[in-house]
Amino acid sequence: MVRSPCCDKTKVKKGPWSAQEDALLLNFTATFGNGGNWISLPKKAGLNRCGKSCRLRYLNYLRPDIKHGGFTEEEDYVIYKLFNAIGSRWAIIASNLPGRTDNDVKNYWNTKLKRKISSGEFNIINNPIRNCCKKHNNNSQISNNENITNTIEKDRSYYEIESLNMVESKESTEEIPSYYSENSSSNSTDFNGISGEEDEFWMDLLADSFDSSVVAVASHQLQEKMSEIASLLHDSS
DNA sequence: AAGCCATGCAACCGCGGCATA
């Protein structure tokens, strides 16, 4: 099948966007969204651009929730782990980093993080997200489930990484193991044979930091998150 | 000061998937 071009490439403007074009696009999207159709948006918005170019400009740069600026070490860790787990599926990786776009993550990986890792500058053992469980352990103010829920939300990315690792290693979303037994307590953990440094981290997080009732909350949230990601991967495969 | 090179990042390109006629 021969694909017809989305627009006449010879008649639309290419290259960097001007401030005026940005303003036109922003004004239009603020009022109408993409109008249900990116291809027809340029005409409606008064832009001499390809619809795909408008979509890219908006999603990667103009969208109000975009986070500009350098990546944190926590974000490095998430990217590193997800890349190892699922490869260059930038959209999924970016979805774990609020405010980051797939393009951003891809550029960051290709230009900086890859080099940072190979040079040894990026140290997974000393990464702050890994050490956060120790922080929790020393924080006596964390004393109720609400606080723990907030803490867990902050560590959401880690849970998702673990889920993705499991999906990858089992090669089937239907074979995701029950990573943490529903009846487990801090010293009767059932890890279904999964081992390794990252699992030690998970054990630290659950067993060292919290009492058993809190662990139950974490376990439940993890199960939910795993199901969510499993279905996401299932849908995308 | 000028030229060269490396780096970072915005933008483009083409393909696959999906919805719909």
Add this chain to the structure above:
DNA sequence: GTATGCCGCGGTTGCATGGCT
């Protein structure tokens, strides 16, 4: 069942900038 159109994604390109010689 097939053709068509749109969206989203990943790979790649090209330009701007800064550092080095």
